[in-house]
Amino acid sequence: MIRQIKTPHAVLLEEPRDGVPQTSELLFGETFTILDREGDWLKVECRIDGYTGWLAPGTAHAEPTAPTHRVRGRTANLHPGPTHKAVPVTALSFGSLVTVAEENEAGWCRLDDGLWVFGKQLEPVARPLDTAPVETALRFLETPYVWGGRSGFGIDCSGLVKVALQAAGIVTRHSSGFQRNDDRLGPMLSEDGQGVDYRRGDIVFFPGHVGIMLDGATLLHATVFTMSVVTEPLSDVAARAERITGVRRPAL
Secondary structure, eight states, X not given: OEEEEOXXXXXEESSSSTTSOEEEEEETTOEEEEEEEETTEEEEEETTTOOEEEEOTTOOEESOOOOOEEXXXXXXXXXXXXXXXXXXXXXXXXXXXXXXXXXXXXXXXXXXXXXEEEGGGEEETTSOOOSOHHHHHHTTTTOBBOTTOEETXXXXXXXXXXXXXXXXXXXXXXXXXXXXXXXXXXXXXXXXXXXXXXOTTOEEEETXXXXXXXXXXXXXXXXXXXXXXXXXXXXXXXXXXXXXXXXXXXOX
């Protein structure tokens, strides 16, 4: 059975119980397939990347509808009326999928659930995706670090790389180990980082960690060192991690 998430973001857990690690998350408007049930818990597979996990009881979902737009900024507020003075009732993350029912002359869009979002915070799903992963990743600067996160509300290292590459049309898993061995991320330039003329957009791997190069010397990554998304000299990150385990260059 295919369903669609109707909450701003829904965590996927390793096991069907509270208190276990988050593996990934689903964003508003994304669809999933129900694989199994245990009580009110649902084991699901995200239809975008094939990632599986358990949805907690009470997570809002419904029959799928065709989205017309996606959220283009890190987050976008939803309002009860078409004005910035209407107190937001919730927010959606970058990449969330929505259906616009109407747009008024002031540029506000009413969604099919009756809430309003300013139109410049959306882009049509028919529009080609961003082909600049670094530009996408930069939207998440200072976003809090959340293990298993891939949204504007919280994100981890592999989640940041995944979101940035997915916006450029490269779908990979939410795991730094998997990403290191995923040829969709481009050729492996080096197994240890030696002899690489680093460029903007290179993906650099460390033991249990990954980031994306902002330029030839600076890494953009989500890190527990600051519990946020930051830019740092690659040399500093490599020194803390003790070694680089691989460098890939996405072909875009």
